[in-house]
Amino acid sequence: MLKIENLQKRYGGKAALCGVSVELPRGEIVGLFGENGAGKTTLMKSVLGLIPSSGEITLDGEAITRRNIEKFSFGTCEHSFIPNLTALGHRDFYAEVFPAFSEKRFNGLMDFFELPRHRPVRTFSAGQKNQFEVIMALSQGADYILLDEPFAGNDVFNREDFYRVLLGILEPRETVILSTHLIEEVSDFVGRALLLRHGRLVGDASVMELEDRGLSLMDYIKETYHYRSDRVSRALRELGGEDEA
């Protein structure tokens, strides 16, 4: 179980995370939603220790250190692969440094995405780079797979296919924490939704709970964010009024 308690992070004077507390058991696909600057990336980087933060983050009761960091993998839209290394070079490097690296999954996903194995990753297209980033995160052998907007720039067919494959390959011990703006696209795949706003956790609901309440994921997000549905019509009315004036 990944347990985050009272996580706080400030960038200069600005609070990026304000006392976020959440528990994430194994075996879930968790959607992490929020507008730009809500704190999604900061939350993930704090869990991984890539940025300093205060609060308590534990995995199965133990602080996250070098002893258990391999239980986490990270796929980010910033890309954490090594541009000059080929796909096979990545495979060899991961196999060397991550004992639980799954070559079988690596090969399966490489075949699925039809990515070249002998070319440096820097020569891949933008979409291929995103796919490769996700492949490495999924093949590392981690229990918690943190994906931060992994498919920004990918076409919709690739994304949908990927989600299907993801559902098919995940083992019961694996949890995926998926940060994305593509809410409707992932609504059929995530089992739980975490909503961040201005660095605070403002929503946490399982999709089953939402179904019981007769809400879709999008409805829940709009409700939690106090989305004003008349916003567009009002803006158009006001803009039209200006024109008339």
Added chain:
Amino acid sequence: MKERLMKCLKGLLPPGMDPKLLCGTFLAGLSISALGSLSFWWRYGLAVSRLYETVGGRRVRIPGEMMADFAALMGGADVTNALVCFWALALLMPLFIIYHYLYHRQGARSDYLMRRLPNRWVYHRRCVVLPVAAGLAALAAAMLVLLLYFGMYMLFTPGDALLPGQWMKIWSVI
């Protein structure tokens, strides 16, 4: 053999980095340093010629004329020092450490990957070890050249032309 060496070097460099850049720079620097150190022999030749004069078509020792100190022939504490290129090479190598760390931010944030490895030393080992080793090798090569030239200076210089305390003076070269 060469393949094994390259594999070993690759294991001590950031992943995906071609060892040729560092090795090429180091070997080129070492060659230039070795060539630069030959300035000692030019100064040595001049100093030896000052020990002699030509009398009646014959080359004879000038009585009382002494050979310049080994340290003086190696050059002063400036660019005239025969080992200055070795020192420069040793100082250049730490810049590769900076370059290796920056490499992990070029085109992607592979530092995110390297910083979350179970073995924290892998990242630093791959950025630091080879430049430090190359810097130390440059210093060792300078010491070797110094001792080699000193031995040859003592061997080839007429014994009665040697000023005393050469061994003690050698350290002023460094």
